[in-house]
Amino acid sequence: MYSTSNDSSRSAKRRKLRLMCTDLTCDIEKNSDENIPNKYQLSDIKDSCQIEYNGQFIQFNVQQLKTIKKIGEGNFGIVTLTQLEHRPDVIFACKKMTLENHGNNSYSSESDLKAMRTVGNDRHPHIVHFYAALIDLIEGQLIICMEVLDTSLDKFYPILHSCFKPTNIVLDLFIRRLAKHIVLALDYLKSKNLIHRDIKPQNILVGRQSIFKLCDFGICGTLKDSLSSTHRGSLRYLPPERLGNVCTYGTRSDMWALGMTLFEISQGHLPLESESIMSFMYQIKNGWEPDVPLTLSQSTRDLLAILLRHDVNQRPRYYSNILSMESMINIQDNPSQDEIVLINQIIDLVLQKTPE
Ligand SMILES: Nc1ncnc2c1ncn2[C@@H]1O[C@H](COP(=O)(O)OP(=O)(O)O)[C@@H](O)[C@H]1O
Ligand SMILES: [Mg+2]
Numbered sequence: 001m002y003s004t005s006n007d008s009s010r011s012a013k014r015r016k017l018r019l020m021c022t023d024l025t026c027d028i029e030k031n032s033d034e035n036i037p038n039k040y041q042l043s044d045i046k047d048s049c050q051i052e053y054n055g056q057f058i059q060f061n062v063q064q065l066k067t068i069k070k071i072g073e074g075n076f077g078i079v080t081l082t083q084l085e086h087r088p089d090v091i092f093a094c095k096k097m098t099l100e101n102h103g104n105n106s107y108s109s110e111s112d113l114k115a116m117r118t119v120g121n122d123r124h125p126h127i128v129h130f131y132a133a134l135i136d137l138i139e140g141q142l143i144i145c146m147e148v149l150d151t152s153l154d155k156f157y158p159i160l161h162s163c164f165k166p167t168n169i170v171l172d173l174f175i176r177r178l179a180k181h182i183v184l185a186l187d188y189l190k191s192k193n194l195i196h197r198d199i200k201p202q203n204i205l206v207g208r209q210s211i212f213k214l215c216d217f218g219i220c221g222t223l224k225d226s227l228s229s230t231h232r233g234s235l236r237y238l239p240p241e242r243l244g245n246v247c248t249y250g251t252r253s254d255m256w257a258l259g260m261t262l263f264e265i266s267q268g269h270l271p272l273e274s275e276s277i278m279s280f281m282y283q284i285k286n287g288w289e290p291d292v293p294l295t296l297s298q299s300t301r302d303l304l305a306i307l308l309r310h311d312v313n314q315r316p317r318y319y320s321n322i323l324s325m326e327s328m329i330n331i332q333d334n335p336s337q338d339e340i341v342l343i344n345q346i347i348d349l350v351l352q353k354t355p356e
Pocket of ligand 1: 071072073074075076077078079093095128146147148149150151152202203205215216217218
C-alpha cells in the first residue's frame with residue numbers, strides 16, 4: 001500500500017480533530033470544582049463505545065450508525081433518527097455537531113456534552129436520556145446518542161390549537177403538567193449547579209405517555225459562569241434583566257423563559273410576536289405585563305404571572321416554591337387516558353406533516 005495526497009490530508013484532519021478533542025476534555029476536567037463529575041477521560045470520546053440499552057450491553061462504532069431520517073434541526077446541530085446496522089432494534093436520536101468551527105459550534109458541543117454527561121445518565125424522568133458520545137473523525141463531528149422522543153413542543157402546539165381546539169379544562173391541565181415536568185427537570189439541573197439558559201418550545205420534547213423532557217444543553221452553564229455579557233439563546237425568551245445589561249443569568253431567568261413558553265403554548269403564539277425584535281425587547285424591558293389568557297384557571301394564571309414577574313427578585317427563589325403552588329399540587333402523577341389519547345392524536349398528525 002502506498003499513501004496518496006488524499007490519505008495524508010485525511011490523517012492531518014484526524015490529527016487536528018484529535019487535538020480538538022483533547023481541548024474539549026481538558027475543559028471538562030478543569031471544571032471539577034463546579035460539581036461536574038470528573039469521571040470522564042479523554043479516551044472516553046472515541047469512534048466506538050459500549051452502552052447499556054434495555055438491560056443489554058451493546059458495542060458499536062460510528063460506521064455502524066445508520067441514519068433513518070432527519071427529525072430535527074436547531075442552531076447548532078441536526079438530529080437524526082438512527083439505528084444500529086447490526087441491531088436494527090437499537091434506535092437513537094443522534095445529534096451531530098461539527099467540530100471544525102471554534103466559534104459558537106464548539107462552545108455548544110462542549111457544553112452539550114458536559115451537561116448530558118452530568119444529568120443525562122441518571123434516568124431523570126424529565127431529562128432526555130444520554131447513551132453515548134462518539135467522534136466521527138472522517139466527518140469531523142461529535143455525535144451525541146440519546147433516547148428518541150416523538151416530537152418537540154414547537155411542532156406540537158400549533159397542531160394542538162389548529163386541529164383540536166382544546167377545551168379550557170384540557171388546555172389548563174396540559175399547561176400544568178408541562179410546567180410541572182419542566183420545573184422538576186430544572187430543579188434537578190439546579191441540584192447539579194446548572195442552569196439551562198435556552199428554555200423554549202424547541203427544546204422541550206413530548207412523548208406519547210404525556211411526558212415532557214428537557215433537551216438541548218448547548219448553552220447550558222454553571223451557576224458560576226452565569227455572569228456573562230454574551231448570550232447565545234433566543235432573544236424572545238430572554239428576561240428583562242438580561243436585556244441591555246450585564247446581569248447574572250440565574251435560575252430565575254430560566255423561570256422567565258419557562259413562563260414565556262407556557263404563555264406561548266396557552267395562547268398559541270408568543271406575546272408581541274408581530275413586533276420587530278427591537279420593539280419586542282424594548283417592551284419587555286420596559287415593564288410589559290403579561291395578559292395571561294382568561295380561559296386558564298386562576299391557579300394556572302397565578303403560576304404564569306409569578307414566572308413572568310418583571311422584577312427578577314419577585315420571582316420564586318426556589319423551584320420548590322413553584323412546586324408547592326396550587327396549580328402544581330393538584331395534578332395526578334399519572335396522566336388520564338383522555339390526556340394520553342389527545343397527545344397521541346396530535347403526535348400522529350405532527351409525524352404525518354413532517355416530511356421524511
Ligand atoms: N431526543 C430527541 N428525540 C426527538 N427529537 C429530538 C431529540 N433531540 C432533539 N430533537 C429535535 O431536534 C431539534 C434540534 O435539537 P437540539 O438539541 O435542540 O439542537 P440545537 O442545539 O441545534 O438547537 C429539537 O428542536 C427537536 O425537534
Ligand atoms: Mg435547540
